[in-house]
Amino acid sequence: MDARGLAPWLADRLPAGAVIIDPVQLATYACDGLAHYKVVPAVVVLPETAEQVATVVRACAEHGVPFVARGAGTGLSGGALPHADGVLVVLSRMRDVVEVDRANQRAVVQPGVVNLQLSALTRPDGYYFAPDPSSQQVCSVGGNVAENSGGAHCLKYGFTTGHVTGLQLVTPAGELVELGGKAPDLPGYDLLGAVVGSEGTLGVATRVTVRLTRTPEAVETLLAGFPDTDSAGRAVSAVISAGVVPAAIEMMDALAIEAAEAAVHCGYPAGAGAVLIVELDGPRPEVAHQFEQVKGMCEDAGAFEIRVAADDTERALIWKGRKSAFAAVGRISPDYIVQDGVIPRTRLAEALTRIEALAGERGVRVANVFHAGDGNLHPLVLFDDAVPGEAERAEEASGAIIDLCIELGGSITGEHGVGSDKAKYMPRMFGEDDLDTMQLVRCAFDPAGIANPGKIFPTPRLCGEVPRRRTASEGAHPLVEAGLADQF
Amino acid sequence: MDARGLAPWLADRLPAGAVIIDPVQLATYACDGLAHYKVVPAVVVLPETAEQVATVVRACAEHGVPFVARGAGTGLSGGALPHADGVLVVLSRMRDVVEVDRANQRAVVQPGVVNLQLSALTRPDGYYFAPDPSSQQVCSVGGNVAENSGGAHCLKYGFTTGHVTGLQLVTPAGELVELGGKAPDLPGYDLLGAVVGSEGTLGVATRVTVRLTRTPEAVETLLAGFPDTDSAGRAVSAVISAGVVPAAIEMMDALAIEAAEAAVHCGYPAGAGAVLIVELDGPRPEVAHQFEQVKGMCEDAGAFEIRVAADDTERALIWKGRKSAFAAVGRISPDYIVQDGVIPRTRLAEALTRIEALAGERGVRVANVFHAGDGNLHPLVLFDDAVPGEAERAEEASGAIIDLCIELGGSITGEHGVGSDKAKYMPRMFGEDDLDTMQLVRCAFDPAGIANPGKIFPTPRLCGEVPRRRTASEGAHPLVEAGLADQF
Numbered sequence: 008m009d010a011r012g013l014a015p016w017l018a019d020r021l022p023a024g025a026v027i028i029d030p031v032q033l034a035t036y037a038c039d040g041l042a043h044y045k046v047v048p049a050v051v052v053l054p055e056t057a058e059q060v061a062t063v064v065r066a067c068a069e070h071g072v073p074f075v076a077r078g079a080g081t082g083l084s085g086g087a088l089p090h091a092d093g094v095l096v097v098l099s100r101m102r103d104v105v106e107v108d109r110a111n112q113r114a115v116v117q118p119g120v121v122n123l124q125l126s127a128l129t130r131p132d133g134y135y136f137a138p139d140p141s142s143q144q145v146c147s148v149g150g151n152v153a154e155n156s157g158g159a160h161c162l163k164y165g166f167t168t169g170h171v172t173g174l175q176l177v178t179p180a181g182e183l184v185e186l187g188g189k190a191p192d193l194p195g196y197d198l199l200g201a202v203v204g205s206e207g208t209l210g211v212a213t214r215v216t217v218r219l220t221r222t223p224e225a226v227e228t229l230l231a232g233f234p235d236t237d238s239a240g241r242a243v244s245a246v247i248s249a250g251v252v253p254a255a256i257e258m259m260d261a262l263a264i265e266a267a268e269a270a271v272h273c274g275y276p277a278g279a280g281a282v283l284i285v286e287l288d289g290p291r292p293e294v295a296h297q298f299e300q301v302k303g304m305c306e307d308a309g310a311f312e313i314r315v316a317a318d319d320t321e322r323a324l325i326w327k328g329r330k331s332a333f334a335a336v337g338r339i340s341p342d343y344i345v346q347d348g349v350i351p352r353t354r355l356a357e358a359l360t361r362i363e364a365l366a367g368e369r370g371v372r373v374a375n376v377f378h379a380g381d382g383n384l385h386p387l388v389l390f391d392d393a394v395p396g397e398a399e400r401a402e403e404a405s406g407a408i409i410d411l412c413i414e415l416g417g418s419i420t421g422e423h424g425v426g427s428d429k430a431k432y433m434p435r436m437f438g439e440d441d442l443d444t445m446q447l448v449r450c451a452f453d454p455a456g457i458a459n460p461g462k463i464f465p466t467p468r469l470c471g472e473v474p475r476r477r478t479a480s481e482g483a484h485p486l487v488e489a490g491l492a493d494q495f
Numbered sequence: 496m497d498a499r500g501l502a503p504w505l506a507d508r509l510p511a512g513a514v515i516i517d518p519v520q521l522a523t524y525a526c527d528g529l530a531h532y533k534v535v536p537a538v539v540v541l542p543e544t545a546e547q548v549a550t551v552v553r554a555c556a557e558h559g560v561p562f563v564a565r566g567a568g569t570g571l572s573g574g575a576l577p578h579a580d581g582v583l584v585v586l587s588r589m590r591d592v593v594e595v596d597r598a599n600q601r602a603v604v605q606p607g608v609v610n611l612q613l614s615a616l617t618r619p620d621g622y623y624f625a626p627d628p629s630s631q632q633v634c635s636v637g638g639n640v641a642e643n644s645g646g647a648h649c650l651k652y653g654f655t656t657g658h659v660t661g662l663q664l665v666t667p668a669g670e671l672v673e674l675g676g677k678a679p680d681l682p683g684y685d686l687l688g689a690v691v692g693s694e695g696t697l698g699v700a701t702r703v704t705v706r707l708t709r710t711p712e713a714v715e716t717l718l719a720g721f722p723d724t725d726s727a728g729r730a731v732s733a734v735i736s737a738g739v740v741p742a743a744i745e746m747m748d749a750l751a752i753e754a755a756e757a758a759v760h761c762g763y764p765a766g767a768g769a770v771l772i773v774e775l776d777g778p779r780p781e782v783a784h785q786f787e788q789v790k791g792m793c794e795d796a797g798a799f800e801i802r803v804a805a806d807d808t809e810r811a812l813i814w815k816g817r818k819s820a821f822a823a824v825g826r827i828s829p830d831y832i833v834q835d836g837v838i839p840r841t842r843l844a845e846a847l848t849r850i851e852a853l854a855g856e857r858g859v860r861v862a863n864v865f866h867a868g869d870g871n872l873h874p875l876v877l878f879d880d881a882v883p884g885e886a887e888r889a890e891e892a893s894g895a896i897i898d899l900c901i902e903l904g905g906s907i908t909g910e911h912g913v914g915s916d917k918a919k920y921m922p923r924m925f926g927e928d929d930l931d932t933m934q935l936v937r938c939a940f941d942p943a944g945i946a947n948p949g950k951i952f953p954t955p956r957l958c959g960e961v962p963r964r965r966t967a968s969e970g971a972h973p974l975v976e977a978g979l980a981d982q983f
Contacts (some may be wrong), residue, residue, distance in 0.1 A: 018748070
């Protein structure tokens, strides 16, 4: 039975209106935040409980029907791109906060809970949920888990994986399992780490236990204007080498500043070739002490203007420019591609010079916005789709940036994930044995390959094709046969 | 071919003296730190390179011979207990520090490098390796990886898993794979997290990339004497609730203090029913500020004496009592069992009362030493093997403590691992589906079950017995057949 054939059976078991097959409605689910890939799913379901998710997945497993889980659909790598013959499991109706356990600094939530709502709910008690992707006003905790989301503050606080201590998961066979719990470092395998960031290929999270972080006693935010990215980069290096761990240290180059100014009038220093936003948080005396250090380092590196947020309103304005940067480039370019790559922090200056050169060679411009502290670049490649050939040249420049990240010893994605977009680059980062090892784990969870197929891994392979390790009853491992056996 | 049969072939391929079959020499490897389990291995090998490890493991895979990896042999759960018909892969000759990359705060080491040596090597540059199990003077980084070791300072700095960013691993099929690297949060599955703490069941780490931590600017250490564990427990709760994260917060009860005094004359407050050691580290102003807070909280909770270490010598003396506590109980009892369990921090007082009661019922005494901040108890059950029946009653009390930890919502091990010792408790913590999921991952790496068999999982099962997920070509998953199929 195919996905459409399952729909009536599912409709009998799910709440009214929870199974969608109307083409017009289906079309609204055709893409996530990476809007240039579009696939209309065969069926959309909107379950309200873990049991309903399990029912859907078990039905898919029984009939070999692919399924894709979707949170708020804000992902930027096409991780929630539907499958044309599959079921799209939309988790937006599962948005209960099941428990807030203040004594143990944990919250238990359904996957559809919006990231920022969780912080808003716990802030009166002095806690918040630390991962803060730029989409945090709309993105869901379940999506954060699938993509192992980062954000401006993950330099200090780490990615989502450091803030999830337990998951209830519907495996691709439709079983409800518990991974981890409220306590850290449980015995047995830490499968939690493998599942967080597995982009929906190992199952669907139906309940998430997260660590709550204490709201810091003090926060200080500084905006520094530099003549160029080189001098701003020197300030970043100085701060990090001094052992200061800012909550965030963000850089924007001239073109990104221009875009932000045009869009939100954030009042960044005029004529700056680069700005740095540095935020420190923690106990008040520590913040005061380090803030003076950071200011001095910015000055030493060549900052011509340093502005300190006097209150939350000024802080919000500083951040507004940064957080709206992606959307803002729409003001200075009709079309753009958001890239996401990582380089070793020590090679920042070299990377920026070469990005400018490779963009110039292809006749496109690149605005750079990035999490400077951990070398996570977000180059925005600007182009005009109305000019014949420009989209292709922008795509080419965007790809060349990823090539550069790999060449410099970095990574193909910092926080947006591999998804549909970057699966092709995986063999450039990983050897065949490394990918086979991941594939063996995928096959352990999902031998039929029905959980978000086509994502992360470049070549769709049936699990039977992955080299299998020898079992006592099956004879030799093919690689062992080929390799070692002839040495005996 | 069995393990002994492999020995000549291995001897041809490994350096001179690297293959041991002499019974007297073999006997020295019969146990790790959990000395009451002893098994003499069939063969011991001492490889010097990753390729040699791979050669050994491939040979084992080819012939279905079990193998067990061993670091420094300091583990306390029998994780490195040899297999009588197997090869023990001892990694003590692989102790090169391959690279110290200061700019990126990483070191790359072979698994046999001693934990404290790595810190000693990097300290002149202002860095150290944060995980600090009590055995850190002798234990190896590879063993830390296998057991996901903690230590007194993991309350603030986290377990080993947070300090490993890359592994070179020989899989149980003998393949050399790379997991992770120097950069954090690489794309693809985070198998690193699953392998760290998998106690040698997913392969042998042959190179470890670790995160180096900046040496803190200031360290302050305080020793507070309390009339009883209840009042000390209140101080712990006050500190944690205030959002202070000490580098360490350790508690010892009267019996543990008595033992430490007898052994190392550490000069703990006379007549104390409990002592707390609180260490704060970080930027100087933060430490000074929080130190005053912590002192006030100890006084409010009833501390009758508070002593502050004036320098490193005094700090070392305070720690000497704590770090020698396990060995010190030998002064007050001929024999003892070191237990390791976790309870939610909020139930500390209840746990201690019930431990005292359950020990009393069995006529044995328990000295308590623990990482109070994260609820990780180390009860030392004292007994005299010369008194008939006392060893059995001590064992019984030790088991009852673990039952209590589970009942209170905690865990069967905080940092010593499951190993041979606690596999039997795993079904009390995990459901059958949860264990099956771990087993599927184990089978993905090691279908022949030759990598450290019998550890972690209670019932040795052949991989074929684990419920398999359906593949397109294999027909329905047995659980799906049993469950969903009849609903259609």
